[in-house]
Amino acid sequence: GAVVSQHPSRVICKSGTSVKIECRSLDFQATTMFWYRQFPKQSLMLMATSNEGSKATYEQGVEKDKFLINHASLTLSTLTVTSAHPEDSSFYICSAWTAGGELFFGEGSRLTVL
Amino acid sequence: EDQVTQSPEALRLQEGESSSLNCSYTVSGLRGLFWYRQDPGKGPEFLFTLYSAGEEKEKERLKATLTKKESFLHITAPKPEDSATYLCAVYGGNEKLTFGTGTRLTIIP
Numbered sequence: 170g171a172v173v174s175q176h177p178s179r180v181i182c183k184s185g186t187s188v189k190i191e192c193r194s195l196d197f198q199a200t201t202m203f204w205y206r207q208f209p210k211q212s213l214m215l216m217a218t219s220n221e222g223s224k225a226t227y228e229q230g231v232e233k234d235k236f237l238i239n240h241a242s243l244t245l246s247t248l249t250v251t252s253a254h255p256e257d258s259s260f261y262i263c264s265a266w267t268a269g270g271e272l273f274f275g276e277g278s279r280l281t282v283l
Numbered sequence: 284e285d286q287v288t289q290s291p292e293a294l295r296l297q298e299g300e301s302s303s304l305n306c307s308y309t310v311s312g313l314r315g316l317f318w319y320r321q322d323p324g325k326g327p328e329f330l331f332t333l334y335s336a337g338e339e340k341e342k343e344r345l346k347a348t349l350t351k352k353e354s355f356l357h358i359t360a361p362k363p364e365d366s367a368t369y370l371c372a373v374y375g376g377n378e379k380l381t382f383g384t385g386t387r388l389t390i391i392p
Contacts, residue, residue: 175326203380212370212382213327262326272317272380274326 172196173265175275182253183283190248190278192263198243199265204236207260207277219246219263253282285310285375289383296361297391304356304369304386312376316354318347319370321385327370330356361390 172195182188192202200221205213217238218226225238235257237249250257258281264274288307296302308316315334319327331340333349340347344365346357356369368385375381 173326212384215379260324264326270315271329271332272374273329274319277324277326279324 173263173273173275175263175278177278178276179279179281181281181283184254185252187249187251188253188280190250190261190263190280192246192248192265192275194244194265197265197267199246199267200243202240202246202263202265203272204238204246204248205262205264207262213262216261250280253280255282258282285373285377285379285381287371287373287381287383289369289371289386291386292384293387293389295389295391296358298362299360301357301359301361303358304371304388306354306356306371306383307352308354308371308373309352310373310375310381313373314376315374316349317372317374317380318345318354318356319372321368321370330369358388361388363390363392366390 174193174195176191180188202219204216206216207213215228216231219238219240221240227233240246260277260279262277264272266272286309290305315332317332318330321327331347336351338349344359348355366389368387370385372380372382
């Protein structure tokens with residue numbers, strides 16, 4: 170099946186620093202990718218839709234200046250958490266649609282802000 | 284607003300004991316209902332997509348069915364490696380995927 174890869178899988182940073190998470194579609198092209206956030210024992214919450222070559226679309230309540238999304242190519246989207254604080258600690262997951270209409274997810278990235 | 288409710292919240296079964304997980308939904312213009320398996324600390328793993336009422340799909344010990352109001356994930360003779368959280372999601376006319384909170388399934392050897 171289609172593969173979506175995320176990197177890094179785990180990252181620990183100090184409060185106030187910025188962290189970049191990469192999401193790649195390995196064997197298909199994705200004009201649209203999605204970024205989710207998941208808190209412990211809760212379901213996935215859509216943060217934003219990443220569109221190749223254009224600005225991302227953010228969900229209500231998501232700070233676009235804090236969560237910067239760049240979709241520079243058909244296989245790569247990046248999420249940068251700027252000036253991270255402990256409350257930004259979470260599990261971040263990306264996903265992408267295949268041409269066959271299946272939505273595949275990456276392995277997730279665990280962010281811990283000290 | 285699309286809504287997805289999964290039940291039960293948690294389910295413990297003996298190995299070999301078959302059961303079903305429920306996903307009730309309300310959606311404006313269903314384009315697809317998705318089932319995923321999620322292991323702790325991992326991203327969701329795609330299982331099935333169902334598009335219309337009456338559709339059924341199978342994969343190993345899992346079978347997913349769909350009606351106009353709900354979907355069931357039937358698990359037959361489960362094994363300990365089937366232990367995971369199973370997530371249901373609907374994709375509707377608003378072009379967004381709405382997830383339920385999942386069912387945590389534990390299979391006891």
